[in-house]
Amino acid sequence: MTELTPMMKQYLTIKEQHPDTILFFRLGDFYEMFFNDAEVASKALEITLTARDSGSGQKTPMCGVPYHAAESYIARLIDKGFRVAICEQVEDPRTAKGIVKREVTRIITPGTVTESSMLDETRYNFLIGIVRDDLGYGVAVAEVSTGYFAMTEITGPMALSRLLDEISRLKPVECILPDELKENKEIQAKLSAFRGLSLNYFLRKSFSSGVSYNALLEHFGTCSLEGFGCEGIQLGIRAAGGVLAFLKETQKKALTHINKIVPYTTDFYMLLDNATRRNLELTQTIRDGQKKGSLLWVVDHTVTAMGARLLKLWLEQPLLDIATISERLDAVEELASNAIIRSDLRKLLDRVYDLERLAGRIAYGSANARDLIALKGSLEVMPQVCDLLRDAYSPGLARIQETLDSMDDVVSLIRDSIHEEPPLSVRDGNIIKTGFSPDVDKLRTASREGKQWIASLEAQEKERTGIKSLKVGFNKVFGYYIEVTRSNLAMVPVEYTRKQTLANAERYITPQLKEYENLIMGAEDRVTQLEYDLFCEIREKINREVRRIQKCASLIAALDVYRSHAEAAVRNNYTKPVVTDGDVLEIKEGRHPVVEKMLSDEPFVPNDTYLDGSGYRLDIITGPNMAGKSTYMREVALICLMAQTGLFVPAEYAKIGIVDRIFTRVGASDDLATGQSTFMVEMNEVANILNNATSKSLVILDEIGRGTSTFDGLSIAWAVAEYILDTGKIGAKTLFATHYHELTELAEIFPGVQNHSIAVREKGEDIIFLRKIVPGGADRSYGIQVARLAGLPGEVLTRAREILATLETTEDLAKGQREAAAGRKKHARVDERRQLSIFEEPENINPAIEEIKKLDILNLTPIDALNLLYKLHLKLREE
Template sequence: MTPAQRQYAELKNQYKDCILLFRMGDFYETFFEDAKILSSILDIVLTYKDKNSKTPTPMAGVPHHSVDKYLSKIIQIGYKVAIAEQVGQVVPGQLVKREVVNVLTPGTFLDGNEKNYNFIAGIVQNNSQEGNFHIAYGDFSLGEYFTKSFDSIDDVISFFIKINPSEIIIDIDLLEKQTLEEQINIYLDSLINISDVPYDQEGYLKTNLDIQTLGSYGKALQGGREKSFALLLSYLLDTQKQSIKNISKISHINDDNKVSLDENTIRNLEIFKSSYEGEKKYSLFSVINNTNTGMGNRKLNDIISNPTNDVKLLKKRLDQIEYFIQNPEIAQDIISKLKNLHDIPKLLSILLYKKNSPIIWEKLKNSFEVIFEGGENNILTQHILSIKNQDLSQIYKFSQELSSAIKEQPTENEYIKDGYDQQIDELRQIAYNSSKLILEYQQQIVQKTGIQGVKIKYISNQGYFIETTKKDSTKLEEYANPENQNFDFVRVQTLKSQERYTTTYLQQIQQKILTAKEKLTKLEKQIIDNLQNQLENLSKQINQFSDSIGFLDVFSSFGEFARVNNWIRPNIGTKGEMFIQQGRHPVIEKFLPTNENFVPNDLGMDDQSSIHIITGPNMGGKSTFLRQNAIIVLLAHCGIFVPAGKANIPTVDGIYARVGSGDIIAKNQSTFLTEMIEVANILNNATSKSFIILDELGRGTSTYDGVALAKSILQFLAENINSKTLFATHYHELINLENDYSNIKNFSVAVYETEKQVVFLKKISEGGANKSYGIDVAKIAGLPSWILKKAEENLHKLEKKQTQHKQAGLFELPSQKYDPNFEKIKQTLNQTNINETTPMQALKILDDLKNQLKD
C-alpha cells in the first residue's frame, strides 16, 4: 500500500462500521471494500490503483464541493459515514495528516429540507420504581430531547414503532438485547448501534450539559432515565467530535392527561399513511396539513400523535383556531409571512454542527427579517408571543446584526456586506479590484513620462512588471527618482525588443494583492465565527421561539382550513353524552368526485347506549362511519376543529381501532391471528372511558367460530368494560344481543331495495339488518353474471336448509344462560376418579347422569 492507503486503513480500523470518506485534494476518496459499496450505492465508476498488478486496489470518490447530495443518498440507505479531513499543513512530497472530524449517521445527519421529525433513541435497562426500561430520544437537528420509562420490552417496542426512530443505540448490558434487535428488524428500518453507558452518568451529564445538578431537568433525568440520556449523549459526542450546543429542552414524557393512541390505531385510522399503497397523500395528516413551515409541519404531527384529555389545554388551542376563523384577514396576512420563513431550528443546527455556510446564514437572516419586519413589536411577533411569552430583545438584536453583516446573495468567497467593516472594504477593493489599481498606476506613469506605450503586465512566475520598448526605455529612465517610490524604476529584465522594470510602489501593490485575499478570508471568517458564538448562546431561546412559531403556523393555517371546509368547534368536557351531528370523513370527502357529495351521519352515545352494533352491506359505509367518528374524537382531543355540523365530545382516555386486515409474514402471523392480537390488546387496555371501533371481527375463520368470537367479545364489552364502542359486522345474527343487554343498541346501513335493484344509501339508522347483501355487492363489483346466478341458487339452498334445521340453529349460538342440571353433571364428573372406577360403577354413574338430564 501507498502511505496514503496505509493511513486510510488505520483510520478505517477505528471506524469499522462506517464508510470512510478520505479527503484528497478536491475529492473524498474511498478504497478497498468501501469503494465497492460506494460505487454500488451511488452508481459511480469503480477504478483500480495498480490495475495490472496481482492485487489491484479498488477506488471510488466524489467531489468535495458536491458531497452533500451523495451523503444524503448514503445515509438514507442506512450507512454511517466517517469524514476524514486534511488537518495538517500540506507540504509537497510529504504525507498530510488526516483525522476523522465527523461521523454522519441516519439519526444525526442534518438535512435542511426535511420537514418531519428524525428521531434518534437510546435504551437502557435499569430496574426502578418507575420502570424496568428507560429510553431517551430526540431530533438532533432540533435539539429537543425526551425521556420515558417502561415496564416491559414489548411496551418499548410498541413505542419505537410509534415514533419510528431512524437510529437506536442499545446499551451493551441490556439483557433483552437480542429480543429487541429481532423486533426492530421486523417492524422498523432503524440502524442499530450497540454502545456503552458512561461510567459516572451523573458527573458525565453535569459536565456536558454544564449544570450543577440533574434536578435542573426534573424527572427527565431521574429514576433510571439519566442513564438512557447519558448513553444517547455520549453517542452524539462521539459522532460529532464536538460539544452538543443546541439542546433546547430535555422533557420527561408521562401518561398524565394522555389519550392512548397505539401504533395499531394510528395505522388502522390511516392517520399518517393510507393502506392504499402506503400513500401519504390519502392520509388524515396529509388532508389537514396546510402548514407553511417545517416548524408547523412537525408541530401538527406532534399534536396529532399525542392527543390529550386536558380540557384546559384543548380549549386554549380551540380558542386560537377560532380567533383566526373569525379574523380571516389576519390569518391570511400571517400565513403569507410564514410562507417566507425557512426552517429556523434546522438552519441553527447546520450552522453549529455542519458548516458555517454563508448561504445558510443568508436564509437565517432573511427569516428573521420577515419575523421582525417593522420592528420588534409587530403583528407576527404579537401573535407568536400570545402562544408563549418570552423576551425577544436579544433575538431581535441578533437579527439586526445579521442584517447588517450578511450581504444579499452571498458566495463562499464574499459574504460580508459592504460598509460593515472598513478593513474588509479596503481589502476587498485590493483583492477584487486590482485591475483598477494597476490601471490608475499606469496612468500616473504615462502622465509623468509622456510615454503612451508603457504597460503593466503580470506573469505568474514573475509577478507584476512595467514594460516599455527599447526606444522608450531611455526616456523612462530619465524620470527615475530614487526618492519617489512610485517612480524609482529598476530594470529587472531585458528582452529583444522590450525592457521590463519594477518600482517599490508596484511591489507594494503586488504584495497587497497577493495577501489581500488571504487576509480577507481570515477576517470574514472571524466575523462569521463571532456570529456563530452569538448564535450558540442564543440557541435555546431561538428554539423556544421557533416552537411558538410552529404553534402559530398550525393555528393560523388550520383556522383558514376549517373556515373554508366548514369544520366546527367541538364542545369537549369531562361529562355528558357523545353526540356528533352530520359527521363526515375528512379524507373521503376530500377525494370524492366533484359530482358526488359525502353523506353525513349522526352518532349519539351515552351509558345506556354505549355499544352500537352496526349491520348491513359491506359497501354501505359501515367502515367509513366507524373511522370518521374515531377521527372526530381524535381531532377533538387534539384541540382541533372537526368535520361535523355539531359535536359534543366527552373526554376519553384512549382511542382504539381494529379495522381492515393483514398478516405479518415475518412473525408467522396470519390475518386472523393478527386481528385477535390487536383485539386482545384493546380488551386488555380499554376502560369505560375509552372509545373503540371494531370492524368485521371474525372474518378470517369459519362462520361458526367467527360468530362465536364476535358475540363473546361484544358480551365482554357489555359486561366488563362498557366503553363507547362501534361494532360493525356482517354477522346480522348478532342483533339479538340487544334483547339481552341494556347498553347494546342496533343500527344498520339504510338500503333501498326493489325487485330490480338494491341501492345503498350510506345512511346509518336505528335497527338491525336482516341480511348481508353480499351478492348485491358482488354485482356492483362486476363479477360475471354466471357467478351471480349460481350464488343466488346456493344462497336459496342454504336458507332452505336453515329453515329445515331451525332447531339445530345453523347460525344460532348456544345459550350462555345458567343451567342447574349442567352444573350438577359437571360437579359429578369432576368428583369421579376414572382410574379407580369399576365398569359397573361407571355404568351406574352414567345412568344417574341420564336421569338428571330427564329432570
Template sequence: MSKLTPMMKQYLDLKEKYKDCILFFRLGDFYEMFFDDAILASKELEITLTGRDCGLKERAPMCGVPYHSAENYIARLIERGYKVAIGEQVEEPSQSKGIVKREVVRVITPGTVIDSHMLDEKENNYIMSIYIDENGAGISFADVSTGELKTTEFIDDKYIDHLLDEIAKVNPKEIIINTLEFDKCNLKSEITRVSTPYIDVFDTWTFEKDYAIKKIKSHFNILGIEGFGIEDKHYVISSIGALFEYLEKTQKNSLLHINHISYYASEAFMILDKSTRRNLELTETMRGKKRKGSLLWALDKTNTAMGGRTLKKWVEEPLKDVHEIQLRLDAVEELKDAMLIREDLKDLLKNVYDLERLVVRVSYGNANARDLIALKLSLKALPKIKELLDSFNGTKLKKILNNIDLVEEVKELIEKSIMDEPPVTIKEGGIIKKGYHSELDELREIVTNSKEWIANLESNEKNNTGIKSLKIGFNKVFGYYLEVTKSNLNLVPEHYIRKQTLANAERYITPELKEAEAKILGAEDKIIELEYQIFVNVREKIKRYTKKIQDTATAIASLDALVSFAEVSDRFGYTKPKVNHELLIAIENGRHPVVERTMNADMFIGNDTYLDGEENRFSIITGPNMAGKSTYMRQVALIVLMAQIGCFVPADNATIGIVDRIFTRVGASDDLAQGQSTFMVEMSELANILNNATKNSLIILDEIGRGTSTYDGLSIAWAVVEHISSKEILGARTLFATHYHELTELEGLLEGVKNYCISVKEMNDDIIFLRRIIRGSADQSYGIQVAKLAGVRDEVIHRAKKILIQLEENDLNHKTIKDKVEKDTVQEEIAVVCEDQISLFNNNNQMIVEELRKIDILDITPMEAMNYLYKLVKIAQNRGV
C-alpha cells in the same frame, strides 16, 4: 502493514477506529474510499470502482466522490442505513512535515443528520436511546437538527408494550440500546415490527446510572439534576447519559443547542398503537405510504417548516388534558373568527425560515452567510407578528405572544455585518459589509487603489513605448505581467525582463510591477482570511442567543399550527367540539375529514353517532360491503382524535368525552414477513385490544372472525361482543361492523348493545348505497350485488344466484341464534349450539332431511313421534352421521 504507503497506513489507522462506518477519506478535492468500503460504496452509489497502489502486491480497491458534492452521496448512504465517518485534513499542507494529518471530524448516522438537504423539512429526525432490564425501560430521544430532547420511562407490568407504542409514535431513525439479549421478548424483531430504525447496541457502561449523572451534569454545566425533575427516574437517567455519550462520540462538536430535558408522562397523551396509526392513516396512507390522503395532509396548511413538524407531533400525540385541549380550541376559534388578521399572519409566517435548524447550524459552526441572512429575514417578520397577536385575548395566543423574543441584537448584528446577497462559500470573501471592520476596509482600499494604479501603469507604458497593443495581465503562475505581440518586440524597452514566450507574444515583468503585485496579492489574501475570521466571530456572537431563538421558534411553530387548524376549520366548515371527561361521544352530521376532500362532484353524506357508557356503549353495524361502514367508523375515530389535538371537527355539533386510547381492527392483510396469516394478524390485533382497552377507550372493530370457518368466526365475534359490552368486564365505547347478521339479535339480550345499519335502496337486481347510518339491522349482505358492481363476470353472478337459492331452500333447519340460546342464562354465559345444527353441505344428511319433510307434526301421536325418532337415529347410524 510495514509495506503500506504512509497515506494508506494513515487511512487504515483511522478505519480501525471506525469499523462500523464507511470512511470518507479526504484527498485533495475528493473523498476517497478504499478496500471493502470502496466495494460497498461503489455498488450503493453506482460509481466506478478503480484501484490505487498501496504498497502491497495488489492494488487497493478505490472509489471516490468530489468533496463539493459529497453531501448528496452521503445522504444516499444514510438513507440505506449506513454510518459515514468524515476524515478531513486538519492541517495545512504547507505547514505539515511529511504526510498531511487527518482525523475523523464527524460521524454521520441516520439519527444525527443536520444538513437541511438531507432532511424532510416537515419531519423531525430522531435518535432514541433505550435503557431496559427485566423491570422496566426508559427512553430518551433527540432531534440533533433542532435541539429537542424528550424522555420518559415505563415500569409497570406492560412496560414492553408501552415501549413499543412509544417507538411507533416517535418513529426514530436510529436507536441505541444497552442490550438486545432480553428473555421476555425478541426485542429487536418487536421493534422492527413497529418501526424501521437503525439499531445499535451501545457500550453498556455508558448506561450506568452514576456515569450517566456525571454526563448530564457535565453537559449542562450544573451541580445537580434535580432541576429537571428526573432525579428519582433511574431508567430515564441511564438513557440520557448514554445518548449524550453517543452524540459526543459521533458529532465531535458542541451540543449546547440541546439545552433542556423535557420529561413527559406517556399517560398525558392518548395512546395509539401502530395498527391504529396505520388503519386511521394519520400521517401516511396504507397503500403507497403517501402523505396525500392522510389526516396530516388534510390538516396541514402550515407556512413554516417548524410549524409543519409541530402539527405532525400534535396529530401523533392527542391530549388527554381537557384544560390544555380547551386552550388550543379557544385559540383556533379566535384565529378562525379573525379572517383578515389570520391572512396577514399567514403572509408573515411565509417569510420565516426554519429558525430551529438555522440556529443549530449556527451552534454547530457550519452555518454560512446565506443562513445568517435567512435568520435576519425571519427576525424581521417578528415585530409585525407580535403586533397582530396583541389583538387577541385568549390565554394560548397571549402565551405565544410573550414567548416570542424579537432578538433585536442578532438582527442588527447581521444587518451591519453580512452582505445582503452573499456567496455560498465563506472562504472566498465577499460576505462582510463595508463599514463593519476598519482593517478590512483599509485592505479593500489598497486593492481598489492598486488596481487603479495597474490600469494607469498600463496606459503609461503604452504611451512611453508606443506599443498600443500592450496590456497588463495576470495568472496564478506568474502573477502580473506585460504582454507584447511579436510584431512589436523591437519597441520593447531594455529594462523589461522576459518571463514567458508564447506563440504570438512575449511576456515581461518589471521591478515596479512586481512591487505593486506584492501589495495587491497580499492585500487580497488578507482580505479573504480576515473576512472568514470576521464571519466566524459574528457567528459565535449569534451562538450566545441560541436559547432565545429556540424559544421563539417554538412559539412561532405553535402559532403556525394553530393558524393551520383555523384555516382548515374555516375553509371546510368544521365546528368547535365540546370536550369533557364524560363517557359521551355525540356527533351530529359527522364527516370523514379526508374522504370528503378527495370526492369530486359527489357530496359527502354526513352521519350521526351516539355512544355513551350506559345504554348506547356498543353499536353493531351491518350492511353490504362498499356501503361505507369502514369509512363511517374511521370518521368517528378521526373526529375524536381531532378534538383531542385541539382542532375543530367536520360535524355540525360534537361532544367528545376524553378517550384514553383508540383501538382499530380494520381490514385484513397477511404479514408475510412475520409468517402470519390474515386470521393470525386479526387475532393478534384483537388480543392487543382486549388486553389493553379500558372503559375510557374507543374501539373500532371491522369484521371480526371472517378469516376462519363460519361457526368459529361467529363464536369469536359473539364472545367479543359479550366481553367488550359488559360493564363488569370492560364496557368500552365500541363500533362493531359485521356480516354475521345473527349478532344483531343481541340487542335486547346484552345491555348497552344497539343495532345500526347502512341504508340501501334496491332496484331490480341492483343496489344503491345511500350512505346513511340508521337504527336497525340489515336483512341481507347483498354480496352478489356488490360482486356485480365490482365487475365480476355475468356468468359467475348468474351461477352464484342459483347456488344461493339452492342453499336457502336446503337450509330448512335454520334457527336464529336467539333460539339456540338459553334465555335464562344470557347474562352469565351465552352458548351457541353449533354442534346441533345440520350442516348444509353434508350429503349424508339428505335422507334425514327428506324424512323430516314427510312428517306432519300436527297430525302424529306421541308414539308415532317416538317411532319416527327411532327411524331417524337408525338412518344416521347407518350413514355414520
C-alpha cells in the same frame, strides 16, 4: 505498513479506529475512499472505481467524490444503511511540515444528520436510545438538527407493547441500544420490524446509572436534574446518558444547542397502537404510503417547516388534558373568526425559514453566511407578528404575543455585518459589509487601488515605450506580467526583467509591478482570511443566543399550527367540539374528513352518533359491504382524535368525552414475515384490544371472525362483544360492524346495546346505497347485489341465487345459535334434514360425457376431432 506511503499509513491508522464506517478521507478538493471502502462505495454510489500506488508495489482500489458535492453522496450512503466518517485536514497544507495532519471530525449516522439537503423539512429526524431492566424500559429521544432532547419511562404490565406503540408514534430513524442487548433476540426482532429503523449498539457503561447521570450533569452544567424535572427517573436517565455519549462520540462537538432535557409520560397522551395509526391513515395512506388521502393531507395548511413538523407531531399524540385541549381550541376559534389576521399571519410566516434547524447549524458551526441572512429575514418578521396579535384574547395566542422575542440585537448584528447576497462558501470572501471592520476596509482599498494602478499601467507603458502591442496580463503561475511581441523587442526598456519566453513574444516584470502584485495578492489573501475569522466570531456571538432562537422557533411553530387549524376549519366547514371529562360521545351530522374531500361527483352523507358509558356502550352496525360501515366508524374515531388534538371537527355539533385510547380492528392480511395467517393477525389485534382497553377507550371493530369458519367466527365475535360490553371487564364505547346478523340479538339480551344499520334502497336487482345510519339491524346482507356491482359473471350470480335459496329453506339454526351464544341453552337441536350439497355430482352421467373424458386430446388430429364431434352430436340427438 513499512512499505506504504506516509499518506496511506495515515489513512489505515485512522480507518482502523473506525472499522464500521465508510471513511471519507480528504485529499485536496476530494474525499477519497480506499481498499474495501472504495469497492463498497463505488457500487453503492455508482461511481468509477480506480486504483493508485500505495507504496507496496500493488495497486490500491480507490474512488472519490468532490468535497463541494459530498452531501448528496453521503445522503445516498446513509439511505443505504451505511455510516460515514468524515476525515478532514486539520492544518494548513501550506504550513504543514511533512504529511498534513488529518482527523475524523464527525461520524454521520441516520439519526445524526444535520444537513438541510439530507433532511425532510416536514418531519423530525428522531434518534432514540432504549435501556431495559426488570421494571420496564427507559427511552431517550434526540433530534440533533433542532436540539430536541427528551426522556420517558415505560413500566408495568404490557411495557414492551407500549414501548412499540411509542416507537410507532415517534417513527425514529435510528435506535441506540447498550451492547448487552445484542444477544436479546426478542427485542431485536421487534425493533427490526420497523421499516427504516437503523439499529446500533454502544458501550454498556455509557448506559449505566452513575455514568449517565454524571454525563448529563456535566453537559448541562448543573448539580442535579431537578430543574428539568428528571430527578429520579432512573431508566430515562440511563437512556439519555447513553444517547448523549453516543452523540458526543460521533459528532465530536459540544452540542451546545442541546441545552435542556424534557421529561414526558405517555399517560399524558392518547395512546394509539400501530394498527390504529395505520387504519385511521393519520399521516399516510394504507395503500401507497402517500400523504394525499390522509388526515394530515386534509388539515395541513402550515407554511413553515417548524409548523409542519409540529402539526404532524400533534396528530400523532392527541391530548388527555382538557385544559390544554381547550387552550388550543380557543386559539383556533379566535383565528377562525378573523380572516384578515389569519391572512396577514400567513404572509408573514411564509417569510420565516426553518429557525429550529438554522439554530442547530449555528451551534454546529456549519451555518454559512446565507444561513445568517435567512435567520435575519426570519427574525425581522417577529415584531410584525407581535403587532398582529396585540389584541389577542385567547390564552394561547396571548402568551405567544407576550413571550415572542424580536431579537433586535441579533438582527442588528447580522444586518450591520453580513452582505445581503453573500457567496455560498464562507472562505470565498465578500461576506463582511463595508464599514463593519476598518481592517477589512483597508485591505479592500489596497487591493482595489492596486488593481486600478495595474489597469492604468498598460496605457502608460504603451505611451512611454511606443510599443502599441504591449499588454499587461496575469496567470496563476507567474502573476502579473508585461507581454511584448518579438517584432518590438528592440524597444523594450532596460528596466524590464525577462520572465518567460513564448513562441511569438516575451513576458517581462518590473520591480514596481511586483510591488503592486504583492500588495494586491497579499491584500486579497489577508482580507479573505480576515473575513472568515470575523464571520466565525459573528456566528459564535449568535450561537450564544441559540436558546432564544429555539424559543422563538417553538412559538412560531405553535402559531403556524393554530393558523393552519383555523384555515382547515373555515375551508372545510368544521365546528368547535365540546370536550369534557365525561363518558358521552355525541356527534350530530358527522362527516369523514378525508372521504368528503375525495368525493367529487356526490355529496357526503353525514350521520349522527351517540355512545356513553351506561345506556349505549355497544353499537352493533349491520348492512351490506360498500354501504359505508367502515367509513362511518373511522369517521367517529377521527372526530374524537381531531378534537383531542385541538382541531375543529367535521360535524354540526360534537360533544367528546375524553378518550384515553382508540383501538381499531379494521381489515387484515397475512403477515408473511412471521408466518401468521390473516386470522392470526386479526386475533392478535383483538387480543391487544381486550388486554388494554378501558372504560374510557373507543373501540372500532370491523367484521371480527371473518378469517375462520362461520360458526367459529360468529362465536368469537359474540364472545368478544360480551367481554367488551361487561363493565366489570372493559365497558368501552364500541362500534361493532358485522355481517353476523345474529349479533343484533344482543340488544334484546343485554342493556347498553343498540342496533343500527346502513340504509339501502332496492331497485329491481340493483341496490342503491343511501349511506345513512338508521336504527335497527339489517335483515339481509345484499351480498349477491354487491357482487353484481363488482362485475361477477351472470352465470355465477344466477347460481349463487339458487344456492342461497336452497340454504335459506334447508337450514334453520338462528334460534339455536342465539340461545347457545347467550348461555341460555347448553344444547341446541339441529334439524337433521339432509342439506343439498353444492358440489355433489349427479348420479346418472351421460355416456357422451364419459366418452369425452376418455379422449387423448393431445394426439387427436383435426380430422379425427371433427369426425368424433359429429358422432357425439348424432348420439346426443338420438337420446
